[in-house]
Amino acid sequence: MRIAIASFEDETMTFLNDPTGIERFEPGVRRGQDVIDKNRGIPTYINGYLRVLEAAGAEIVPIVEASKFNTPGPFSSWITAECFEKYTGEIAAGLRAAGKLDGVLLALHGAMAVSGVPRPEAEIVRRVRSVVGSIPVMVTLDMHANEDHELTDASDGVFILKTYPHVDSEETGMTAARCMVETIEGRFRPAQACRKPGLIIASIYQSSEYFPMKALYDRCREWEKKPGVYCVSCAAGFAYSDVPDAGMSVIAVTDGYRSLAETICEDVSALAWSLREHFSTPLPNARDAVAQVMDLVKRGEKPVVICDGADRIGDSTHVLRELLEQGATDWCIPGINDPGAAHHLEADHKTGDMVTVKVGGWYGEYSGTPVEITGRIEFMGRPVYTLIGPMNRGAVRHDGLVIRINLGQNRHVVVAETTRGANDASGFTSVGIDPGTLDIIPLKSRVHHRAYWDSVARVNFPIDAPGYREIPNLFELHYENLPEDIYPVGRRWRKSRVAEGGLA
Numbered sequence: 001m002r003i004a005i006a007s008f009e010d011e012t013m014t015f016l017n018d019p020t021g022i023e024r025f026e027p028g029v030r031r032g033q034d035v036i037d038k039n040r041g042i043p044t045y046i047n048g049y050l051r052v053l054e055a056a057g058a059e060i061v062p063i064v065e066a067s068k069f070n071t072p073g074p075f076s077s078w079i080t081a082e083c084f085e086k087y088t089g090e091i092a093a094g095l096r097a098a099g100k101l102d103g104v105l106l107a108l109h110g111a112m113a114v115s116g117v118p119r120p121e122a123e124i125v126r127r128v129r130s131v132v133g134s135i136p137v138m139v140t141l142d143m144h145a146n147e148d149h150e151l152t153d154a155s156d157g158v159f160i161l162k163t164y165p166h167v168d169s170e171e172t173g174m175t176a177a178r179c180m181v182e183t184i185e186g187r188f189r190p191a192q193a194c195r196k197p198g199l200i201i202a203s204i205y206q207s208s209e210y211f212p213m214k215a216l217y218d219r220c221r222e223w224e225k226k227p228g229v230y231c232v233s234c235a236a237g238f239a240y241s242d243v244p245d246a247g248m249s250v251i252a253v254t255d256g257y258r259s260l261a262e263t264i265c266e267d268v269s270a271l272a273w274s275l276r277e278h279f280s281t282p283l284p285n286a287r288d289a290v291a292q293v294m295d296l297v298k299r300g301e302k303p304v305v306i307c308d309g310a311d312r313i314g315d316s317t318h319v320l321r322e323l324l325e326q327g328a329t330d331w332c333i334p335g336i337n338d339p340g341a342a343h344h345l346e347a348d349h350k351t352g353d354m355v356t357v358k359v360g361g362w363y364g365e366y367s368g369t370p371v372e373i374t375g376r377i378e379f380m381g382r383p384v385y386t387l388i389g390p391m392n393r394g395a396v397r398h399d400g401l402v403i404r405i406n407l408g409q410n411r412h413v414v415v416a417e418t419t420r421g422a423n424d425a426s427g428f429t430s431v432g433i434d435p436g437t438l439d440i441i442p443l444k445s446r447v448h449h450r451a452y453w454d455s456v457a458r459v460n461f462p463i464d465a466p467g468y469r470e471i472p473n474l475f476e477l478h479y480e481n482l483p484e485d486i487y488p489v490g491r492r493w494r495k496s497r498v499a500e501g502g503l504a
């Protein structure tokens with residue numbers, strides 16, 4: 001049994017400024033044996049493939065793994081056609097050179113947005129198909145995937161994460177690889193369907209462990225217990241890609257029963273539609289949120305994690321400004337992305353210096369304005385450390401230049417040359433902070449941090465601050481490519497809200 005594996009992944013935020021070219025992918029691209037070596041032992045889709053395929057005695061043919069997630073760097077927007085052609089072409093060429101194959105496993109994420117290619121993942125599978133013919137081609141996706149029937153039409157099986165925070169990548173890889181092996185051995189005949197409930201959902205409402213998303217995953221798991229049903233997935237979608245297939249999708253893979261797969265998709269879609277209003281409950285702004293969080297701390301409900309989900313650039317200052325103005329103490333912002341300030345501090349100062357510097361608020365109008373801080377530099381360096389939380393445990397993180405400034409009263413700001421967070425304690429310990437000393441942990445995250453921090457913090461406090469990415473209020477985004485009737489921001493729903501005297 002010879003099975004090729006390849007990966008081409010992105011979650012493209014199309015509302016940002018600069019296009020994504022080859023240079024954003026290339027430093028992190030893995031080729032040939034490196035694809036296997038770099039994934040082994042880390043809970044990724046590909047490690048899941050390896051575990052099942054190796055146990056089945058299959059020969060694994062690694063082609064290429066091109067993922068922007070492997071290269072921390074500036075955030076960028078639409079992927080260029082040139083970039084898409086390069087890596088899709090590499091996958092096709094690798095498959096052509098591989099000789100006789102029995103199957104292909106593709107790790108694709110599912111929220112790629114490419115200039116001129118409306119459904120990139122389906123297009124990748126069609127290109128693969130044109131090389132390998134009718135052998136099984138199966139796909140694993142992140143639950144932030146935006147897909148429709150074009151992907152299920154082109155492939156033999158689609159398998160999607162059921163957790164956010166994402167802690168089942170390896171398990172999902174194993175599910176796909178098991179299906180692949182059984183299909184090749186003739187013990188399984190994959191038949192799948194896809195349905196879109198017509199919902200677009202901000203990331204902050206997609207936590208898999210809480211209502212309403214949990215209700216959908218519970219229903220998927222109920223279906224999976226039924227005979228002939230192999231895997232039922234519900235991708236919550238990535239609302240920050242302005243693409244025609246944006247929004248939630250439900251995909252079911254059965255053993256030979258296409259009509260059963262369709263029935264399941266209809267059932268889960270109907271449940272999702274019935275829950276639509278729960279996917280957009282309003283959240284407090286930065287000022288109200290900080291006041292409420294300080295109140296919680298006063299009452300001993302601490303530490304509190306503030307999750308500012310809108311700021312994935314990492315430069316916004318809305319929370320920092322409120323923490324300073326309202327006199328909060330015992331907090332540490334683990335990353336204000338400000339390459340200018342970071343390089344200036346490194347050039348002119350050393351650890352131990354007192355400094356006054358303006359930080360953040362440089363990317364654009366939603367970032368807020370720069371905030372002046374004064375304090376002592378207690379850490380300056382380029383930390384390399386191992387993540388300890390349930391997500392990506394064991395993965396090594398390289399942050400680039402990072403400077404921690406102590407403002408007194410156990411208040412700290414970490415200035416970083418790129419986007420930097422703390423999805424677990426290592427984001428703090430790597431710059432010399434014991435998170436156990438903090439009352440307030442302000443993160444620029446939506447849900448991923450909860451895999452670790454829910455077990456440490458007393459309160460998780462989501463807020464609605466302005467930002468360039470993953471804002472809770474989707475009405476602030478200027479979509480051009482969405483279907484008319486997608487809820488709640490499609491043109492049809494917008495019109496009815498205006499008619500009711502709601503939001504214009």
Ligand SMILES: [Zn+2]
Nearest residue numbers: 142143144166
């Ligand atoms: Zn995701």
